[in-house]
């Protein structure tokens with residue numbers, strides 16, 4: 001679906017970029033709202049980056065950050081705790097583990113019990129006892145041994161690592177050279193809980209220590225992010241923690257600003273500026289591989305994911321290179337990197353997304369998959385050649401960030417009941433409508449998620465496929481080769497589906513097949529681009545669909561918008577002026593005694609006063625009277641009035657409720673419901 005809609009973000013699911021950070025704030029459950037989440041444990045505060053505000057995106061619209069917070073260069077990072085001798089770097093293999101370990105070749109691929117015996121951790125009798133218990137009760141042998149009290153959890157980790165051929169390393173006994181530490185930015189080390197311990201430049205082999213043999217994501221991601229070959233070693237969580245504190249102390253974190261300074265002075269990269277087509281592939285590859293470029297890009301990505309950005313923009317202009325994030329629908333500008341690294345950044349992204357870096361004249365699309373803090377993150381990359389170089393936009397699809405759950409998208413209790421009844425009908429058409437970025441996709445997916453059971457066949461045609469959901473058959477439409485929504489939909493009917501999702505109805509042909517599908521006993525979910533629910537009827541007629549086909553098949557239209565949620569951390573009550581109320585067509589007496597809120601701005605919300613978004617809805621259900629009006633080709637205004645008489649709450653009215661419940665602000669509702677007619 002062509003809808004760049006970042007879904008409403010359940011706020012308590014902060015990406016666990018800073019696992020281990022203590023929640024620093026406690027968030028009050030939002031009033032007694034049926035539509036909000038159940039009071040949940042306070043969100044792990046997406047702790048401010050250890051460098052405070054320096055990396056915070058600069059806010060473009062009003063309320064600026066503290067003056068120059070983004071521009072002040074941080075104090076020069078002090079060196080590592082102790083000056084290290086430039087002597088031969090102690091290689092990882094030379095570090096002796098604390099535990100008595102036979103050579104790894106004697107352990108790799110063996111059974112866990114045998115490995116533990118060889119490590120001298122348990123006796124044969126104990127292994128046999130655990131096996132006996134396992135035979136009776138099942139469960140992993142390691143866990144049984146821990147429960148029996150024969151071994152510690154850390155022994156199991158060590159043994160499991162040995163099983164997959166990872167050698168142990170005792171971080172407290174080695175001194176890691178600065179050059180090796182500097183290969184991995186602090187944020188990356190902290191995020192993935194890893195320590196680089198050895199580097200072989202000829203083979204690009206980086207040895208790293210991790211605390212769990214299951215932390216394969218770290219090794220995969222490092223390969224993607226840094227382009228290194230990775231050799232993992234196992235260490236204990238305590239040692240990793242200690243080493244992180246020693247080598248990457250929180251107050252010495254390399255910030256985006258540090259890297260930008262570093263890049264500004266990079267003469268090799270500066271030489272590329274203004275060379276345009278004359279740059280050959282080798283130079284381009286070299287620039288893309290340069291360590292500061294990689295590190296900057298990694299920080300930018302991690303920060304964007306941490307801040308729950310939906311898009312990251314890299315835009316070369318004649319004299320500058322801009323980096324911007326979109327968060328909750330609003331673009332924020334980052335400290336601009338030097339203009340001359342634009343091409344290196346674009347090339348690096350293309351390498352990561354498996355695109356052709358030699359091609360610089362045609363648009364390219366690709367994707368990068370990462371695991372950040374244990375969550376899958378998909379980056380959709382779109383490269384567009386412009387007058388001043390390649391402009392790159394990355395859409396962040398953080399699947400952990402998306403809860404496709406009807407209960408949590410903002411529907412009020414009564415609306416939720418109505419929608420549930422509608423989507424459980426055996427046939428009919430349900431339309432979700434609103435402009436681009438109004439959350440339609442998320443609403444329909446949430447409905448599908450609820451309908452997605454083993455006895456239901458669901459087919460979707462989308463442009464693009466935004467979420468992969470197990471159990472759904474999802475098709476990406478491709479108009480270039482003639483695979484349109486209409487064509488997709490027609491073949492769907494031969495696939496014996498129960499429920500069909502059509503990304504969008506854009507033409508009469510698609511509308512007609514949707515009608516046909518509904519008439520032959522299928523439930524069809526789809527979207528339209530109109531400002532509100534009643535206008536959807538006029539839109540279908542404009543496409544050329546006969547009123548009787550609409551009334552025969554259409555069950556309901558759900559109009560929606562996303563409004564930003566007030567940050568719970570800095571929310572304050574206030575008294576709106578008469579002028580503000582007038583924007584909502586209200587008089588002071590209309591709202592007497594009702595509370596109003598806004599966010600003052602804090603670190604937690606990047607001083608925006610908002611965090612996350614929520615849908616507001618209007619649900620127009622077609623009953624006999626409204627169907628009669630449609631047959632008479634009644635105008636949208638008449639349809640709206642009739643629907644309101646039957647209890648439909650308009651978008652503006654839903655917005656008002658959300659305001660007085662302290663969920664959003666007057667500004668948000670005015671902005672999002674401005675086009676509604678009276």
Ligand SMILES: [Zn+2]
Nearest residue numbers: 567570602605
């Ligand atoms: Zn705040």
